[in-house]
Amino acid sequence: MGYALFEMTIKAWLEAAVHDAERRGLIELKPMLEMLARATSALRTAEWNADASGEFDRAESDGR
């Protein structure tokens, strides 16, 4: 993507992704990446996400 270091927030990811898409001449990707950012935000805030400070049931994450 041409970016190596950025703050690991969705906002920073989106800015970097849009910048990279524009650099590659894919300006039509901007609204699609904005949509993806909203989906990623939903994914990251879902209540079933793992929390490394708490309990973890491996059986919940391997399809058993």
Added chain:
Amino acid sequence: MGAEAPTIAELSRALKARETTAEAVLDRCLRRIAERNPTINAFISVFEADARAQAREADREIAAGRYRGPLHGVPISIKDLFDIRGSATTAASRVRQNHVARSDAPSIARLRDAGAVFVGKTNLHEFAYGTTNEESAFGPARHPLDPTRSPGGSSGGSAASVADGMCFASMGTDTGGSIRIPSAACGLVGLKPTLGELTTDGVVPLSMTLDHIGPLCRSVEDAGILYDVLRGETTPPVSAPADSRGLTLGIPREYFLTLLDPQVAHAFENACTRLRDAGIKLEDVSIPHVGDVTAIYLHIQLSEGAAFHAKTLERQPNDYTPGVRLRLEMGRYVLAEDYARALRGRDVLRREVDATLEGRDGLFLPAMAIPAPKIGTTTVRVGGVEEPVRSMMLRCTQTFNVTGHPAITIPCGNTAEGLPIGAQVVGARGGTPQLLGLARTIEPYVGPGTSR
């Protein structure tokens, strides 16, 4: 032959009894294709010479007492994602314009061994990456009842070819609903078996862990005939219809029934009433995190699609249709961390759907939230809000690609304009034969007069 063609079950009885011949049946299909394909654009290629040779051979074998089974001599079409030896597998893309398959996909080999006659390969949304069939190097496939509308997708040409009487069934693929969406849009039965049950070898992938193959046809019985051939087991055959009394179906109202075209909602509720009247118990069930499915599906499908296409996106980007190229490029920006999150969410949803099926025979819900959309429209007004056509078409089906549960569509009514509306039945993982038995039992109540 026209749109009121018989089912495979009906045709096979006549072929076996030698009341008609495979050549005569094929001839009617080829005439229908010649007459209608210039308008419907269901077929990318038609195998007239090879199909005639297959039909003649079927007639010789049946006359000699070597009847292979209910697909023997039956004309079917194949979505142009499956390898058929000696022909191009275009995936409706200029990216694959120079491809020629060296051998049959295993699924195609089984159909060939069963004596099926391959009439041709059908149009699709390029690389199966869309729900409307509009983005194809060969132009859009069109709805047989209204050519200004989409037949659904991505297996749109497959659905149109069966619905219009050009053949008796078609093989399709389903990554987010691509068998069930066009089946619902065109008034057909479409089966997506349990994830991983039927091999996808020899089929151009869209998303390696979401792809399924399955049939589009005119009845649940026909779906069972193709399923038995595809799984390579004819004993025991799929379950016969049973007594409807004592059956229990779960209705997942939240999410699936909250955003529906009013005519779809009306047809679905009427089907529920008929099922209750038949003595079937309907219970509301909850899939607590189903609202997360779009985000989960998107991150898995985008990543896997982009991985498969990365090399050709660099080498020949202009050979893709613009919209498909952009969706594939979008997938290259998904972070590995988010793909892994989506896989965890997938497990959560799988367990939640498993739980709704405990003590019940299946789930019952709409197959598609809207009727077949007009070609060229990108949004549709539902519930007073403009919604993307693509997400409305995927809304009721993609969950079961994520979880892997088998699902089948059955026609359940029509709009005032005569466009088909489909219902969907979902079974337990690994229980496709039981799902087919259930679907045969309830088919007459779900859509009386709408499927054969």
